[in-house]
Amino acid sequence: MRQITDTVLMVRPVAFRMNEETAVNNYFQKEIDVKDINEKAQAEFDAFVKKLKGVGVNVIVVDDVPEDDTPDSIFPNNWVSFHENGEIGLYPMFAANRRKERRLEYFARLEEEGFKITDIVDYTSAEDDDLFLEGTGSLILDRQNEKAYCALSARADEDLLIEFCEDFEYTPVIFKAYQSVDGKRKQIYHTNVMMAVAEEFAVVCLDTIDDAKERKNLLKHLKQDKKELVVISEEQMHQFAGNMLQVQGAFDKKYLVMSESAHQSLTKDQIAKIEKYSEILSSDLGVIEACGGGSARCMLAEVFLPKA
Known part of the structure; x- marks a missing residue:
């Protein structure tokens, strides 16, 4: 299975703001005194899309619906995942x-764009x-090695994780x-703020895993799969x-x-490790990060569906 794709689905916001319902356990969200927050988020979104398209990423942009008042719609990776088997x-x-x-x-x-959908595996019931598993926010998928890394939380239930892994x-x-x-x-509310798994390397904040055995187990799996570690x-x-x-x-x-804030926080050594394998593409997402408590990865729903 492929670990990376050239196609992503992104949702352009129409009612973006700080979501009071998620702030209860998303400690990355901040109250900021900014006028026209949605317009600023849209500007950041559009600039980000332009950069992705500029390097040849196939970005499928869909528009949020104003009447539903969904302040976090800009983060579609929490409610959906797309897989190679359709x-x-x-x-x-x-x-x-x-x-x-x-x-x-x-x-x-997606079907109009030539992708084939074979089935929908629905965990929403x-x-x-009151059990939750928020997509690739909760699940860091190593698709190549068929592993799902998951930091348990109010948004990542262990039984649901096991069910996903079985399915x-x-x-x-x-x-x-x-x-x-x-x-x-x-x-931490979502695994994807403390780790990312790429083809050849993994970015991980080991300091967040307080239990020594759990930390050792995570490292064992990453080393087993020959991932070079970039420890943050x-x-x-x-800084995301x-x-x-x-x-x-x-x-x-x-x-x-x-x-951009993530990029600027990295050391020369960390950047050198990453650049052995990938060019860095960063974009200013300051308003989205502060109000939404999510960043670049959360905005990208990777499309691995087969072509029809």
């Missing part, structure tokens, strides 16, 4: 106002039991990840240096996509 995963969401983001009409657009034939690599908030260790600090993680995604551009060239 299957789509649909995921249960922690915040009630995020559940309206799941718009199946977007799939028709778990919401009735899609992945091996679960389970741990808990924490960040310091006002002097207390609190669970918790401070760098707070864990929220990255490797994609393929024109001429099979690989890019590691991240925000």
